[in-house]
Amino acid sequence: MKIENLDELRVALACADTGSLTASAARLHISPAAASAALKKLEARLGARLFERSTRSMRITAEGELFTGYARRALDLLSEGQAQLSEGGAQLLGTVRLAAPSDLTRRVLLDWLDDFLHAHPGVELQLAVSDSLADVVRDQVDVALRYGELDDSRLVARRLLTTRRVLCAAPAYLARHGAPQHPSELSQHECLSFMVRGRRLLQWPFTRSDGREQLTVRVHGRRSVDDAEIAHRWALAGHGLICKSEVDLHADLASGALVRVLPDWQGITMPLHAVLPSNRFVPARVRALIDALAQRCQQSGMGLDERRPAPASLPSTP
Known part of the structure; x- marks a missing residue:
């Protein structure tokens, strides 16, 4: 045909x-x-x-x-x-449709995207911000950023970094309620939950740093939301404990606005991927954006394995 x-x-x-x-x-x-x-x-x-x-x-x-x-x-x-051809290949041109999680976008990506657009004035950005799982084909997205392992092996993906969930709270919350000394004590605390891939995150797995103990705690609290960035704001306001990606929390942990709780226990590790609908036709502007995000991730020091070799570039557009 x-x-x-x-x-x-x-x-x-x-x-x-x-x-x-x-x-x-x-x-x-x-x-x-x-x-x-x-x-x-x-x-x-x-x-x-x-x-x-x-x-x-x-x-x-x-x-x-x-x-x-x-x-x-x-x-x-x-x-x-x-x-x-008309521009002699001198600059990137066209629209990039990017889907990304809410908290990651607001806390990390906005400045990086501003820098990319400043460097490439011929590129337009259509940004879809949501914690629901974008379908890169159905939703007509050029690239989607996703935490976690990919369920669909047919998807084309590039790992940007690997992070982990960390447990933390605002100093004001800890001053009022104290800090738990063991994950089992989380049942006595207000825990802030949010949606992950359409499901409310109520099961929080932990592993002791020495690897000798693992457990999963079912948490509860009066506040739950389908937008992880709002849960982040609640944590900053002292409304409860939060367990989420260290990348999203990086700036607030560094400033002391949030404090690590149970530092001898680790949450689950998870990669951050850039996911594409196909590797056969990757426009130069899309490939350039992913390369720029990968470079910023590597430079940020926010990943767990920053010393690994940089991932291979995506294939060029024919």
């Missing part, structure tokens, strides 16, 4: 964005009849229904979600190639 007309792809993407043939036609400066005909030809070539249509609305199908994700990246790559 050949895609012979790029305008058909543009119609499909406009329909995915607007949910309307009329609005799509207006965006592309063609008639609604021409837009409808182009979409029908594309579906016939694909042998798949991309949209369910009625007299009043249209709804994208699962097949449409999948196909338009690839179509969008294909057109982006063509645009980038044309721009690189």
